[in-house]
Amino acid sequence: MNRYLQLVLKNSLRNRRRSMLTIASMAVSICLIGVLLALSRALFYGGDTTPGQAKRLIVHHKIALTQDLPVAYEQTIKKIPGVQAVTRLRWFGGTYRDARDPKNRFAQFAIEPQVLFDVHPEFQIPETEKQAFNSQKTACVASRPLAEKLGLKLGERITLVGGMSPTTLALTLVGVFDAPTDNSSVLYFNWDYLRDSLPAGDSSRDMVQQFYVEAENKDAVGGIAQQIDDVFADSPCPTKSEPEQAFMLSFVSFLGNLKLFLAAICGAVTFTMLLISTNTLSMSVRERTREVGILKTLGFSSGEILSMVTGEATLIAFAGGLLGCGLATGLCAGIASAMRSAPGFVSVVRGLGFSPLVAALTLSIALVVGLVSSVVPALQAARTSIVDTLQYNG
Amino acid sequence: MKIPLAYNLRNLAVRKTTTLMTALGIALSVAILAASLGLVNGLKTVFTGTAHPLQLLVLRKGANSELGSTVPTDAFAILRAKSGAARDSAGEPLASQELVNVANLPSVDNPKGMNITVRGLSATGIEMRSVRLVAGRWFQTGQREVMVGQAVAKRYPSARIGNRIRFGKGDWEIVGVMDGGQSVLTSEIWGNFDQISADYNRQDSSSSVLLRATDPVALDALKHSIEDDRRLNAFAITEKDYYDSQTSSGAPLEFLGIFVAVIMAIGSGFATTNTMYAAVTRRGKEIGTLRILGFSEGSILLSFLAESVLLSALAGILGCLLAMPLNLVTTGIGSMTSFSEIAFRFRIGLTALLSGFAFAIVLGALGGILPARAAARKEILSALRES
Numbered sequence: 166m167n168r169y170l171q172l173v174l175k176n177s178l179r180n181r182r183r184s185m186l187t188i189a190s191m192a193v194s195i196c197l198i199g200v201l202l203a204l205s206r207a208l209f210y211g212g213d214t215t216p217g218q219a220k221r222l223i224v225h226h227k228i229a230l231t232q233d234l235p236v237a238y239e240q241t242i243k244k245i246p247g248v249q250a251v252t253r254l255r256w257f258g259g260t261y262r263d264a265r266d267p268k269n270r271f272a273q274f275a276i277e278p279q280v281l282f283d284v285h286p287e288f289q290i291p292e293t294e295k296q297a298f299n300s301q302k303t304a305c306v307a308s309r310p311l312a313e314k315l316g317l318k319l320g321e322r323i324t325l326v327g328g329m330s331p332t333t334l335a336l337t338l339v340g341v342f343d344a345p346t347d348n349s350s351v352l353y354f355n356w357d358y359l360r361d362s363l364p365a366g367d368s369s370r371d372m373v374q375q376f377y378v379e380a381e382n383k384d385a386v387g388g389i390a391q392q393i394d395d396v397f398a399d400s401p402c403p404t405k406s407e408p409e410q411a412f413m414l415s416f417v418s419f420l421g422n423l424k425l426f427l428a429a430i431c432g433a434v435t436f437t438m439l440l441i442s443t444n445t446l447s448m449s450v451r452e453r454t455r456e457v458g459i460l461k462t463l464g465f466s467s468g469e470i471l472s473m474v475t476g477e478a479t480l481i482a483f484a485g486g487l488l489g490c491g492l493a494t495g496l497c498a499g500i501a502s503a504m505r506s507a508p509g510f511v512s513v514v515r516g517l518g519f520s521p522l523v524a525a526l527t528l529s530i531a532l533v534v535g536l537v538s539s540v541v542p543a544l545q546a547a548r549t550s551i552v553d554t555l556q557y558n559g
Numbered sequence: 560m561k562i563p564l565a566y567n568l569r570n571l572a573v574r575k576t577t578t579l580m581t582a583l584g585i586a587l588s589v590a591i592l593a594a595s596l597g598l599v600n601g602l603k604t605v606f607t608g609t610a611h612p613l614q615l616l617v618l619r620k621g622a623n624s625e626l627g628s629t630v631p632t633d634a635f636a637i638l639r640a641k642s643g644a645a646r647d648s649a650g651e652p653l654a655s656q657e658l659v660n661v662a663n664l665p666s667v668d669n670p671k672g673m674n675i676t677v678r679g680l681s682a683t684g685i686e687m688r689s690v691r692l693v694a695g696r697w698f699q700t701g702q703r704e705v706m707v708g709q710a711v712a713k714r715y716p717s718a719r720i721g722n723r724i725r726f727g728k729g730d731w732e733i734v735g736v737m738d739g740g741q742s743v744l745t746s747e748i749w750g751n752f753d754q755i756s757a758d759y760n761r762q763d764s765s766s767s768v769l770l771r772a773t774d775p776v777a778l779d780a781l782k783h784s785i786e787d788d789r790r791l792n793a794f795a796i797t798e799k800d801y802y803d804s805q806t807s808s809g810a811p812l813e814f815l816g817i818f819v820a821v822i823m824a825i826g827s828g829f830a831t832t833n834t835m836y837a838a839v840t841r842r843g844k845e846i847g848t849l850r851i852l853g854f855s856e857g858s859i860l861l862s863f864l865a866e867s868v869l870l871s872a873l874a875g876i877l878g879c880l881l882a883m884p885l886n887l888v889t890t891g892i893g894s895m896t897s898f899s900e901i902a903f904r905f906r907i908g909l910t911a912l913l914s915g916f917a918f919a920i921v922l923g924a925l926g927g928i929l930p931a932r933a934a935a936r937k938e939i940l941s942a943l944r945e946s
Contacts (some may be wrong), residue, residue, distance in 0.1 A: 229726070326620065445833055
């Protein structure tokens with residue numbers, strides 16, 4: 166057995182330039198497959214859920230996110246067993262300075278300051294800043310990436326001109342919070358301030374778009390979601406409650422039919438690898454026709470020759486696969502860090518990581534490609550008769 | 560002295576399996592590149608197809624979409640009275656106040672449901688668009704009736720004439736299908752303005768106002784007059800600018816496609832190099848002979864480079880042929896501006912095809928350069944002795 170391995174290794178290394186080129190070509194393709202698999206995992210399965218996310222639910226209107234819910238729902242939701250904290254959330258698509266500059270676009274949410282940090286226990290903020298946010302009606306807090314992006318300082322005035330809401334808010338920045346896993350640019354301010362600044366007759370005064378619910382533990386999330394939706398099922402505004410992760414992922418469909426797109430690309434890449442590997446191996450085998458004849462004359466069986474060619478293909482594919490996985494790890498990390506400041510739902514890509522599972526899957530694709538691509542050339546080599554091969558000339 | 564191209568063509572034909580395999584590898588990356596460009600091109604066509612050159616969209620100052628804007632009814636009255644607005648046959652100004660929201664329906668691609676724009680508008684609003692009825696009838700004022708665009712009818716199983724769909728405060732009956740050609744309107748649901756705004760508790764306001772100017776000069780004047788009018792607190796954007804900016808919805812997919820095509824191309828570039836090196840090795844004797852016949856190192860280099868480029872040209876053509884059938888495919892993408900799905904057809908036009916072809920040629924040239932140099936540098940005598 167060891168003898169064959171040596172022979173396989175020698176054969177692989179004989180035309181080093183060719184082997185290197187094939188390995189490089191395989192590595193690039195395998196890297197691509199690895200990144201696409203990691204991407205599918207992040208987009209469709211949410212990558213890794215943070216412990217904070219696992220306990221959080223989002224309640225919105227059943228028909229569409231853009232339809233409002235009465236703020237009074239909050240009291241009903243609070244009474245559902247297992248619910249630890251609830252905050253209303255109203256999206257305020259206001260304009261900060263010049264909206265044509267993409268830097269000035271960020272998410273703005275009206276919430277209840279007293280419960281924001283209960284619903285988001287992972288947010289870190291100094292106690293004094295938290296107190297200031299609770300006590301001043303026009304206060305707002307920004308996420309660290311937003312504060313850094315706009316160079317905001319504590320005490321700074323932030324004016325938001327309403328789009329949907331006919332009002333202009335004059336806010337004061339009292340705090341900046343850190344969220345370890347979330348790097349989005351977001352500003353939170355007091356819902357009461359928004360409500361009171363809307364004209365008395367405005368029909369949307371007591372309306373919100375979402376409720377954030379913190380469950381007591383992550384196993385309770387599914388049951389709570391069902392109970393909330395059941396309670397409001399026959400009301401004028403039926404709700405839909407989802408775990409935060411699922412809610413974020415529902416935006417992925419905005420990117421188009423991504424599943425089909427990714428599947429088509431993975432198919433094309435795998436097919437290309439098969440072509441490349443088969444082609445290289447055929448070229449090698451053809452060049453060695455005479456050698457194969459000699460091996461057969463020496464008493465090597467067809468089966469042994471077949472397994473030697475297969476072994477060579479698998480070895481090269483494995484090397485390409487390993488190198489590809491290495492490249493993919495780097496590329497995933499690069500994409501993830503480049504997406505840190507990506508807006509909105511694209512930010513799910515932040516969780517892009519080349520996990521051991523994805524690596525194993527990628528590597529097995531490489532091995533399968535190696536094996537499958539060797540079938541035709543190996544049979545070719547095994548089948549030729551000794552006389553033919555020895556007569557072969559070039 | 561130049562070695563005739565026929566020599567290279569014949570060589571490619573002799574090694575047809577290798578040639579085809581290598582070419583197919585490049586062809587697939589060309590196809591992906593062409594498809595990505597075709598996708599964005601298709602999306603662009605739909606957005607530009609929606610815009611009327613003389614129409615202005617009036618939104619609340621600070622809003623960046625119809626969905627996030629509100630224009631009070633008294634502002635509509637002011638806007639109607641502005642000079643420079645075009646008029647219909649009855650002498651009424653071509654101005655339409657519209658309410659925009661979204662409904663969620665399960666689609667073929669997304670069984671969990673996808674957003675579709677719901678637009679409440681008046682007869683004038685319909686008149687201002689080039690939309691025609693293809694099935695059923697138009698909705699009637701005072702009834703809970705809606706029209707669906709042809710793309711909606713095709714892509715959403717529940718959007719059939721006679722079916723009821725749910726949005727706002729209740730059910731709406733679908734009474735007709737309309738066709739807006741290559742435009743966003745084909746992906747919308749339309750109903751009567753008053754009826755729909757009542758459902759969303761928006762009796763005294765609309766989302767936006769659409770205005771048509773008499774001519775381009777009036778368009779500019781109208782735009783300024785709206786923005787300078789302190790009573791309005793609104794701004795006007797040409798339909799063209801509004802829809803052009805939405806083309807960026809396709810950017811993530813385009814980026815992904817180009818990213819994939821480039822990485823695949825690197826892989827197939829290595830493969831091309833391999834194939835060409837094999838060709839050089841196999842034809843050592845031939846190269847020696849050519850040199851003896853008086854062909855220079857330069858012409859050998861050019862000849863092998865030409866062979867590689869020919870191979871990739873074949874790949875380019877193959878790739879374009881592979882991508883072409885996508886032109887028949889309609890797909891959908893979400894616009895972050897309208898927060899809903901826009902259906903469009905791939906449009907792999909001449910630009911996309913030529914880009915793909917050029918991409919292949921560059922790939923062939925890059926992949927072939929090292930083997931060609933190796934061929935040119937062969938020692939004549941040792942080359943002749945090669946088996």
